[in-house]
Amino acid sequence: xxxxxxxxxxxxxxxxxxxxxxxxxxxxxxxxxxxxxxxxxxxxxxxxxxxxxxxxxxxxxxxxxxxxxxxxxxxxxxxxxxxxxxxxxxxxxxxxxxxxxxxxxxxxxxxxxxxxxxxxxxxxxxxxxxxxxxxxxxxxxxxxxxxxxxxxxxxxxxxxxxxxxxxxxxxxxxxxxxxxxxxxxxxxxxxxxxxxxxxxxxxxxxxxxxxxxxxxxxxxxxxxxxxxxxxxxxxxxxxxxxxxxxxxxxxxxxxxxxxxxxxxxxxxxxxxxxxxxxxxxxxxx
Numbered sequence: 245x246x247x248x249x250x251x252x253x254x255x256x257x258x259x260x261x262x263x264x265x266x267x268x269x270x271x272x273x274x275x276x277x278x279x280x281x282x283x284x285x286x287x288x289x290x291x292x293x294x295x296x297x298x299x300x301x302x303x304x305x306x307x308x309x310x311x312x313x314x315x316x317x318x319x320x321x322x323x324x325x326x327x328x329x330x331x332x333x334x335x336x337x338x339x340x341x342x343x344x345x346x347x348x349x350x351x352x353x354x355x356x357x358x359x360x361x362x363x364x365x366x367x368x369x370x371x372x373x374x375x376x377x378x379x380x381x382x383x384x385x386x387x388x389x390x391x392x393x394x395x396x397x398x399x400x401x402x403x404x405x406x407x408x409x410x411x412x413x414x415x416x417x418x419x420x421x422x423x424x425x426x427x428x429x430x431x432x433x434x435x436x437x438x439x440x441x442x443x444x445x446x447x448x449x450x451x452x453x454x455x456x457x458x459x460x461x462x463x464x465x466x467x468x469x470x471x472x473x474x475x476x477x478x479x480x481x482x483x484x485x486x487x488x489x490x491x492x493x494x495x496x497x498x499x500x501x502x503x504x505x506x507x508x509x510x511x512x513x514x515x516x517x518x519x520x521x522x523x524x525x526x527x528x529x
Contacts, residue, residue, distance in 0.1 A: 249405075250275040250285070257403035257436035264389045264431070266382050269406030270354050272297035276389030284392035286385070297381040299408060302374060303353030306360050309370050311336045321370035326359040361413045372415070378408065379416055383423030390428055397430060405436040 250273050254265035264276040272295055276284040287293040310327040312318025314336045324336050331348065333339045342348040363371035386402045402424070408416070412435060424431050 274385035299354030299357035379419035
């Protein structure tokens with residue numbers, strides 16, 4: 245079994261089999277594992293479950309502030325120029341309409357996140373407020389996991405992963421340090437140097453305390469888990485995975501990258517022996 249990428253991040257970045265991991269890439273999620281094996285986690289269903297953060301939310305907020313700055317409802321901000329320059333539009337409103345009518349994929353708004361960090365670092369007050377909010381969400385997630393596990397007073401590693409955190413933006417780093425000092429002073433934030441897939445193989449059943457290095461270890465763990473499950477892999481979806489949606493990790497197994505709170509078995513449909521594949525769009529008589 246491969247759990248979601250927060251478990252894999254914890255295994256890849258922590259020095260031991262327990263601790264807390266917070267991933268902040270396209271979305272945001274967290275998990276905590278106590279020395280006893282107890283687990284603290286959240287549904288991670290986006291705004292529906294109270295989440296905010298990650299590149300997509302940051303980009304959407306940037307667009308919201310940019311359009312209000314342009315039409316006069318909001319404060320002037322460098323985010324308006326960021327939006328138009330990144331997407332090549334004459335105005336922010338032009339991009340809004342393009343997203344609304346499907347001419348631009350709204351999921352691309354996460355591309356604005358690095359520019360938001362840069363604008364905040366350059367002193368734009370609106371962008372800085374967004375980065376401050378993002379840093380607070382990261383530290384709050386870690387604090388909640390630690391509190392649920394009774395580890396707030398225990399020295400413990402908090403592994404930080406995902407593009408917004410591994411970028412090591414100076415302002416974000418400073419805000420995170422201040423946030424952890426206030427909310428979880430015994431925590432030791434650790435920015436993951438390895439992608440979560442490096443810890444994925446170690447997250448399978450019966451692997452606590454054992455680790456093989458690098459990608460070979462991940463592949464070995466996947467093979468072992470699949471053999472134990474009779475070849476039917478089970479994957480837990482997440483906001484921010486190490487592979488593209490639908491990418492095959494093993495025969496009959498694909499990675500689903502959408503939020504979920506339950507294990508989601510993914511299998512390829514079997515075609516009856518001798519049956520011809522039906523062309524897309526063909527009618528059944």
